[in-house]
Each structure stands twice: as structure tokens, then as C-alpha cells.
Amino acid sequence: MSAGKILPWQRKERTVTVGTVLGKYRILREIGGGGMACVYEAEDQTIGRKVALKVLKVPTAVPESEKSLLIERFQQEARAAGTLSHSNVVTLYEVGETDGMHYIAMELLAGTTVRELLRERGKIPVDQALNILLQVARALDYAHKQGVIHRDVKPDNIVVTDEGVVKLTDFGIARAANDILRTQKGVLVGSPAYMSPEQILGEPVDDRTDIYSLGVTAYEMLTGRKPFDAPAVTAMMHRIVYDEPDAAPELPRPAEAALRHALAKKPEERPSSTVVFVEELSAAYYGTAVVSPEARIAAPSHPVYRDKEKARMSPYSSFSSSPSRRVYWIAGALAVVLVLAGVLAWRLLSPPKEQFGVRIVDVGGVTTSTSAVATNYVLNDFELSPGSWQAETRGLKLERVRGGASQAAYWLKVSGVQLAAGEHAAISCLPETRDWSRFGGIISLDVLVPGTAPPDLRLTIEVEDSTGGLQAMPGEGVLLTPGRWAAITWNAGAVARDVARLRVKLLCGQNPYRGYFGIDHVRAQGTATSPAALRYKVRIGPFIDQASLERETARLKSLGRSPFLVRDGDKRFLQVGAFTTIESARRELEALVAEGYREIRQ
The missing domain is CATH 3.30.200.20 (Phosphorylase Kinase; domain 1)
Incomplete structure (x- = not known):
């Protein structure tokens, strides 16, 4: 130059x-x-x-x-x-x-996005959802035939105009930034919620990645939630690559099957096109690949208010003008309500006939050619912004700097440090998720002080819980080596269950210090070295019908578990945990037996 x-x-x-x-x-x-x-x-x-x-x-x-x-x-x-x-x-x-x-x-465009519709309604009625999805599918099918892949299909990029026409926006534009911001294979920037497994792993993609993303969008439109819920980005990435989607017991079985078809891990196992996928989903509801003629896309607010106003002006407009027919209609409705109430009371009061078994499944030392997403759950790697980190000591300045402990991304530089002997400088963050124990009981981060720093600087970590209680690393902090990144590790155990605030403190020794310090890769981790090391799975089942699956899913969630559906051949189970040792799996099994489940030995 x-x-x-x-x-x-x-x-x-x-x-x-x-x-x-x-x-x-x-x-x-x-x-x-x-x-x-x-x-x-x-x-x-x-x-x-x-x-x-x-x-x-x-x-x-x-x-x-x-x-x-x-x-x-x-x-x-x-x-x-x-x-x-x-x-x-x-x-x-x-x-x-x-x-x-x-x-x-x-x-x-004059209209509203599907994201705004979801915020307003929670989920979208089936008829309207299928109509929107069909129009998006046709747009994608056309683009794919022209050799254009969207790569960023999600509710935010789908607009429903005031005339009821659906428009797909931002074709391929997000791809440029995502390609460049990727720091290494399998690591990417931004929320992966709508990305396919091959996108997350940094593998080549084709039009089948859009089929997957449309499947995620359809799942959210119909259920009001995402199929791979997780409290942190890396946890979600892991689930997308390795786990089955969350069960959707409120949907008809054929509809859930159509969604799972689109969300297949392998691209070749997905429907042949976006239109074929929506046709499968439509057939699941109506027995035909044609969207119901009743499917209409309503504008988000005004028609609803108009309908309410109409109802107030003419409360009996939907009934026949004959009083006798109105009486018959009301009597029939009351009879139906009484029958349904009786059935519901019988189901609630009757003791459950089934007592599902809980078992430990040893999947062995699984080897896989698929790249691992992450061995640790990184909760802040400073790729996009400093996140919610803030200075607690006056005069500190926080900024992102290229490089970091891995020399591949960014780290958080804390400059403006001015400490006399015995003083400290502190920064803290409010994590997106408080329960870190699900990722492991070890809290870690990488720390740097420059080569000119005195040799008696130390660093410690503190956790404030939601009640205001304070827990700190044992001892007087970890002694830092000037000019080198140091991995600080705290086996926090139960403390990791409630991390309302994480605080990092630089402790000054006998020598005053003016300068900076840096942190990188704030993470929670366990002892597993890879996802394949979680060989002992705790599962409940098998489930034959959807009602029992739905009931047990709700019960397990009320017990504080996070079950998700897995299949073993033609049998369906709810998996509630994966462990590296048989002892840990046995403790989880015994806890479930204490809740009323019976143990099944294999």
C-alpha cells in the first residue's frame, strides 16, 4: 500500500x-x-x-x-x-x-415482522402460520433455483405487509460478516438459534441449510419457543449439533414429525425443498398439502380491534335470528362443557396407571468424526462487545482488544488502574444465566498483566448470589506472572448454582501499580474433555402415547429437570442428564427413584 x-x-x-x-x-x-x-x-x-x-x-x-x-x-x-x-x-x-x-x-415495506407477531401473541395460529410459511417457502424455493442461498432465515427477516403479502428480506447479506467474524472452524459470532449444524461447525452449506432454518422458524411460530433452548450461546450450539429438538407435545404427532424432518442433523435427511417441507406440515394438520382456504394473514392489531368492536355492537350476529335456535345452541354447548368437565375431573382424580422406569444407558466411548463445538461453555469471549461487564473502581476504562489468550479473537482490556499497596481494582458482570452448575462447577477465566507489572499482583474471583450473599475464591488470590496469560480456575461447586454477579478483583501487593490488566474466555466447565465423554445417560420411559409423554415432561420440569426427547429405535424416552462417571449417573437415578420413578436395570 x-x-x-x-x-x-x-x-x-x-x-x-x-x-x-x-x-x-x-x-x-x-x-x-x-x-x-x-x-x-x-x-x-x-x-x-x-x-x-x-x-x-x-x-x-x-x-x-x-x-x-x-x-x-x-x-x-x-x-x-x-x-x-x-x-x-x-x-x-x-x-x-x-x-x-x-x-x-x-x-x-409497510407491515410487521414475524418476530413482532410472536412478541405480541406468543405463538401464531396454525392457519396464519402455515400461510406465512408457504409464502416464505416459495420465496426460498425460487431463490434456490437461481443459485442464491439466504443463510439467515428467521422471524426477524420475514415481514407481513399490511396487504397480507409476506416478504423475505436480507438475502445473504448477513453471510459476509459471519464469514469474516468466524475466528476458527466451528466457532462463529452471533446467536446460533436458527443456524443449521453444518453452519455452526463451519462446514460448506447449500440450500438445505435454509430448509433447516425454516424448520426452526416454523417450530417457534407454532409453539412460541425455540427447539433448542439453552441459557448461553455455546450451550445452544452444543444442543443444535448433538441433541434432539425439545418435544412439542402440544402439536399433533404428524406436525411434530414434519418439524423433526426439517431439523434433521444431516442435510441429506431433510425434505427435498422448502415447499415440500411446508406441504408436509400442512398435510399433518389438514390431510392435504394445500394450505387451508381459511388461512388468512391478519394484520397484527387493527383487525383484532375491529372484530372486538363488531362483537360489542352485535353480540348475537353469529347466531341464527331465531330465539329457539339460540336456546338449542346454548343448551348443546352447556352439555358439551359438562361432559368435558367430567372427563377432566376423572383424569385429574384418577391415579396414574403407569409408573415409568428410569435407567442408566451406557453409550460407551463414542467416537465421532464430527468436530466438537466446545469443551467448555464460554459465557463471555468478547467477540462482539464487552457484554455486561462494568467497572466498579473509579477511573477504569473497559475496551476490547485484538488478540487474547488464544491469539485468535478479542479480550477485555481494563486500563486506568492506579493502585497503592494493599488496594484493589474490580470489575463485574451480570450474567445472562445465573445457574452455571449445569455446565460444571468450575469457574475459569484467563488473565494478563503486562511485563512491566510488579511480581506480587494477585487476582481473585467473587460471586454474589440472588440474595446478596458473597462467596470468594479460597486463599489470598492467584499470583500473576507479568507478561503472560494465566488461567485462573475456581472449583466453586454449589456456588455456581446462583451467580447473580461475577466479580474479578486485581489485588495490589507491596509495590504500587499503574497500568492495565486483561481478561478473556470467562467460562464454566466440568471435568469432561469432550461431549463424547458424557457416556452415561439417565433416561425415563419408554413412552407409547403423546399424553403420557406430555404429562411426564411437565412433571420433570416441575422437579427442576430439563428433559428432552430421545429415540432408541422405535421407542421414545425423556433424557434428564448425561454424566462422565457411573457414580454421578447413579446419584441422579436415585434422586428420581425418590420422586416415585422405578429403577430399571439393564
């Missing part, structure tokens, strides 16, 4: 406000945005058309040497999406650049 040459991302950042002109587009207002871009409503000044203008934001996680590559991929993906012309795909008008600011001009 010649001296004095200024690259696009090295120019002084231009502020975008109302009235700013980018190319031929004048900014009218900000609509929203995320990690990759800000979206504005803008006007094409040449023809007066209103557009949505997506302006690229280069994430801070992208190193300087790779920013030009990100911009190039951003433009390539946008141009590929711009070749698509389909009623269910948002229209892209132009990809442009002005003064180093890169943007995409696209169709301005």
Missing part, C-alpha cells in the same frame, strides 16, 4: 442524520438497525420514490486488514440478491457507495 493512501474505511466517519444525502437518496428518518447496518427511510430524489436505505456499519470485531474484504462481500451478496424477482422477496433497487459509505436501496 502506497504511503498516504486513504482506504474507504479509514476516512473520517460521516454522520447520517435527517436530511443527509447519499447518492441520489435523501434521508427522511431512521427506521432501525442491527450489528451490520442502519436502516433509514429515504427518498429517491430523481423519481420521488420512498425507499428503505440500508447503510453498512463495519463491525468493530472486523480487523482493519479484512474490512475491504467485508465491503466487497457485502456488495457481492447484495448484487446476487438484487437479481431475484419474486412477489415474496423484497425488491432491491441499487447497491451504491458515497464518500466511503456503502448502502443498499430497497423496497420500503
Whole structure:
């Protein structure tokens, strides 16, 4: 690179406000945005058309040497999406650049996202869900035939317009950032909730990854929850790659089977296309591959209010005008209610006929060619942001710095440390999940002080629980070696069950210290070296009918377990734990026997 040459991302950042002109587009207002871009409503000044203008934001996680590559991929993906012309795909008008600011001009939509519908309703009625899914499936099927893969299908990228037309947005645009932000095979940035196992493992993908993501989206639309629930990103990644989806007992069996077909771990075991998947799901409900003619996509709020207003104005409008028929209808309804109440009371009062067995299944030392997602559950690796970490000592400054203990990603640098002898500097975070014991009872992190630091600096870890109680590492802290990363490990045991706040304290010895310290890879871990080491599985069952499976799932959750469905041949079981030693599995089995389950010896 010649001296004095200024690259696009090295120019002084231009502020975008109302009235700013980018190319031929004048900014009218900000609509929203995320990690990759800000979206504005803008006007094409040449023809007066209103557009949505997506302006690229280069994430801070992208190193300087790779920013030009990100911009190039951003433009390539946008141009590929711009070749698509389909009623269910948002229209892209132009990809442009002005003064180093890169943007995409696209169709301005008036409507709501499926994510907003889920927030409003919890889950979406079957008819409406199938209608939305069918339109998305047609959009994806068309794109796949044009050689374009979406790679980011999720409720946030599905818009239902005020006219009831479904539009799929952000074709391939997220791919550019995700490819570059990936630090090593099997590790990626962002929530993996809708990503396929092959995406998480960093393997090549094709259109079948969109089938999987549409399956996750369909599951959430119909149940109101995700199929692989977990409190941390790495835990979710592990579940997506290795575990079966959570049971959905509230759905018809054929519908759950159709969802599982789309969520198959191996791409070749999924439906042949997105349309075929939605047809399978539709047939599960209606016995036909055609979406019910009653399926209509209602706008999120106004029609509901109109229907309520209509009901208040004409409370008997849905009945016959004949009073006698109304009497018959009400009498019949009361009879049905009484019968149902009797059946329900009988089921509640009758003792359960089944007493399901609990067993330990030794799967042996399983070897697999699939890459392990993680041996530890990293709760903060500072890939995207400092998270919820904050300074507790005045004058400290927190920032992310390239490198870290693995020399592959980022670490959290705490500068502005000014300590006299015997003083300390502290930072803390509020974790997303408080119960770390499910990942293991060991709390660990990597710590660095510079080579110029005195040799008597120490570091300790403290945990505050939800009641305000405080627990600290035993001893006077771990002595740090200047200029080297040190792994700090605390076998916290039961303390890891309630981590409301995690605090890291740098302790000054006899020599005053001015400088910084750094932390990386805050994690919870057990003794297992890989997922394959969890050879002893504790399972309950088998279950023949859906009702008993649903009942036992609810009961186990009330006992504090997190059961999920597994299959052994044609039999179905609920797995409640996986352990590295037979002794640990035996303790879990005995606890379940104490709750009324009977032991089955194999």
C-alpha cells in the first residue's frame, strides 16, 4: 500500500442524520438497525420514490486488514440478491457507495415482522402460520433455483405487509460478516438459534441449510419457543449439533414429525425443498398439502380491534335470528362443557396407571468424526462487545482488544488502574444465566498483566448470589506472572448454582501499580474433555402415547429437570442428564427413584 493512501474505511466517519444525502437518496428518518447496518427511510430524489436505505456499519470485531474484504462481500451478496424477482422477496433497487459509505436501496415495506407477531401473541395460529410459511417457502424455493442461498432465515427477516403479502428480506447479506467474524472452524459470532449444524461447525452449506432454518422458524411460530433452548450461546450450539429438538407435545404427532424432518442433523435427511417441507406440515394438520382456504394473514392489531368492536355492537350476529335456535345452541354447548368437565375431573382424580422406569444407558466411548463445538461453555469471549461487564473502581476504562489468550479473537482490556499497596481494582458482570452448575462447577477465566507489572499482583474471583450473599475464591488470590496469560480456575461447586454477579478483583501487593490488566474466555466447565465423554445417560420411559409423554415432561420440569426427547429405535424416552462417571449417573437415578420413578436395570 502506497504511503498516504486513504482506504474507504479509514476516512473520517460521516454522520447520517435527517436530511443527509447519499447518492441520489435523501434521508427522511431512521427506521432501525442491527450489528451490520442502519436502516433509514429515504427518498429517491430523481423519481420521488420512498425507499428503505440500508447503510453498512463495519463491525468493530472486523480487523482493519479484512474490512475491504467485508465491503466487497457485502456488495457481492447484495448484487446476487438484487437479481431475484419474486412477489415474496423484497425488491432491491441499487447497491451504491458515497464518500466511503456503502448502502443498499430497497423496497420500503409497510407491515410487521414475524418476530413482532410472536412478541405480541406468543405463538401464531396454525392457519396464519402455515400461510406465512408457504409464502416464505416459495420465496426460498425460487431463490434456490437461481443459485442464491439466504443463510439467515428467521422471524426477524420475514415481514407481513399490511396487504397480507409476506416478504423475505436480507438475502445473504448477513453471510459476509459471519464469514469474516468466524475466528476458527466451528466457532462463529452471533446467536446460533436458527443456524443449521453444518453452519455452526463451519462446514460448506447449500440450500438445505435454509430448509433447516425454516424448520426452526416454523417450530417457534407454532409453539412460541425455540427447539433448542439453552441459557448461553455455546450451550445452544452444543444442543443444535448433538441433541434432539425439545418435544412439542402440544402439536399433533404428524406436525411434530414434519418439524423433526426439517431439523434433521444431516442435510441429506431433510425434505427435498422448502415447499415440500411446508406441504408436509400442512398435510399433518389438514390431510392435504394445500394450505387451508381459511388461512388468512391478519394484520397484527387493527383487525383484532375491529372484530372486538363488531362483537360489542352485535353480540348475537353469529347466531341464527331465531330465539329457539339460540336456546338449542346454548343448551348443546352447556352439555358439551359438562361432559368435558367430567372427563377432566376423572383424569385429574384418577391415579396414574403407569409408573415409568428410569435407567442408566451406557453409550460407551463414542467416537465421532464430527468436530466438537466446545469443551467448555464460554459465557463471555468478547467477540462482539464487552457484554455486561462494568467497572466498579473509579477511573477504569473497559475496551476490547485484538488478540487474547488464544491469539485468535478479542479480550477485555481494563486500563486506568492506579493502585497503592494493599488496594484493589474490580470489575463485574451480570450474567445472562445465573445457574452455571449445569455446565460444571468450575469457574475459569484467563488473565494478563503486562511485563512491566510488579511480581506480587494477585487476582481473585467473587460471586454474589440472588440474595446478596458473597462467596470468594479460597486463599489470598492467584499470583500473576507479568507478561503472560494465566488461567485462573475456581472449583466453586454449589456456588455456581446462583451467580447473580461475577466479580474479578486485581489485588495490589507491596509495590504500587499503574497500568492495565486483561481478561478473556470467562467460562464454566466440568471435568469432561469432550461431549463424547458424557457416556452415561439417565433416561425415563419408554413412552407409547403423546399424553403420557406430555404429562411426564411437565412433571420433570416441575422437579427442576430439563428433559428432552430421545429415540432408541422405535421407542421414545425423556433424557434428564448425561454424566462422565457411573457414580454421578447413579446419584441422579436415585434422586428420581425418590420422586416415585422405578429403577430399571439393564
